[in-house]
Amino acid sequence: SIRNTFCLVCQGPPVWHKNYPVAQGNRQSPIDIIPHQTSHDPGLGPITLNYDQCTSINITNNGHSVVVEFEDPDDRSVILGGPLDNPYRLKQFHFHWGGKGCHGSEHTVSGNSYASELHLVHWNAVKYKTFGEAATAPDGLAVLGIFLETGDDHRWLHMITDALYMVKFKGSVTDFKAFNPKCLLPSSLHYWTYLGSLTTPPLHESVIWIVLKEPIIVSEKQVHVFRMLLFTGEEEDERIRMENNFRPPQPLKGRKVRSSN
Numbered sequence: 001s002i003r004n005t006f007c008l009v010c011q012g013p014p015v016w017h018k019n020y021p022v023a024q025g026n027r028q029s030p031i032d033i034i035p036h037q038t039s040h041d042p043g044l045g046p047i048t049l050n051y052d053q054c055t056s057i058n059i060t061n062n063g064h065s066v067v068v069e070f071e072d073p074d075d076r077s078v079i080l081g082g083p084l085d086n087p088y089r090l091k092q093f094h095f096h097w098g099g100k101g102c103h104g105s106e107h108t109v110s111g112n113s114y115a116s117e118l119h120l121v122h123w124n125a126v127k128y129k130t131f132g133e134a135a136t137a138p139d140g141l142a143v144l145g146i147f148l149e150t151g152d153d154h155r156w157l158h159m160i161t162d163a164l165y166m167v168k169f170k171g172s173v174t175d176f177k178a179f180n181p182k183c184l185l186p187s188s189l190h191y192w193t194y195l196g197s198l199t200t201p202p203l204h205e206s207v208i209w210i211v212l213k214e215p216i217i218v219s220e221k222q223v224h225v226f227r228m229l230l231f232t233g234e235e236e237d238e239r240i241r242m243e244n245n246f247r248p249p250q251p252l253k254g255r256k257v258r259s260s261n
């Protein structure tokens with residue numbers, strides 16, 4: 001079995017197309033965003049994040065990333081506005097990061113990558129009955145991407161990094177209640193948006209991407225804590241450090257990237 005889908009030694013992005021031909025599709029993610037080639041669309045309104053009734057449940061190591069999952073029985077945490085025709089319900093958030101000193105974001109800006117990238121995954125619960133159904137629909141998911149740039153400590157990211165020792169091994173999970181990801185947002189919600197895909201298998205072309213222009217600042221030490229996580233499970237004799245779990249930019253294939261103001 002593919003032990004982990006990022007590890008270059010095992011089975012990395014270059015071979016995903018064998019099992020997932022959509023990897024070579026026309027709306028794959030991530031992409032390199034070139035700001036002066038994006039089109040400013042005055043019809044693009046601001047996005048709104050209604051996260052106040054947030055109900056995080058747990059934090060887990062799924063063998064590809066560390067994921068904070070949310071209860072989603074109703075529209076208590078939603079993203080709306082911008083390019084979205086409906087409110088999209090928060091399902092989970094997770095991160096992508098690099099190895100020591102190298103970069104780790106998935107989207108790049110004029111070829112430049114950041115140390116890490118946070119993805120807040122939402123689904124269109126107005127049109128679809130389940131997340132799984134939405135995940136295969138062209139307008140099923142909306143992922144908010146936030147860049148993490150190294151600099152000073154981020155006071156709230158500690159709440160995440162302090163919990164990582166509990167989910168070191170693939171398949172581990174621990175309680176993680178009442179965390180509101182609003183504390184991980186930058187001051188500006190200006191964004192780029194384009195039609196793309198999941199960046200890990202099954203790579204469904206079901207994501208409306210909303211990538212914030214302003215990164216949040218976290219310390220190198222905080223990013224380094226993510227690297228204590230393992231791709232491997234407790235029962236495996238070999239321990240493979242979880243790092244470089246990012247897919248490189250994919251061909252734009254003629255897509256337009258729009259910019260909020």
Ligand SMILES: N/C(=N\S(N)(=O)=O)N1CCCC1
Pocket residue numbers: 119121143197198199200201202
């Ligand atoms: N690849 C993914 N999200 S991402 N990296 O495209 O935001 N997911 C796989 C299943 C649920 C979310």
Ligand SMILES: [Zn+2]
Pocket residue numbers: 094095096119199
């Ligand atoms: Zn992601």
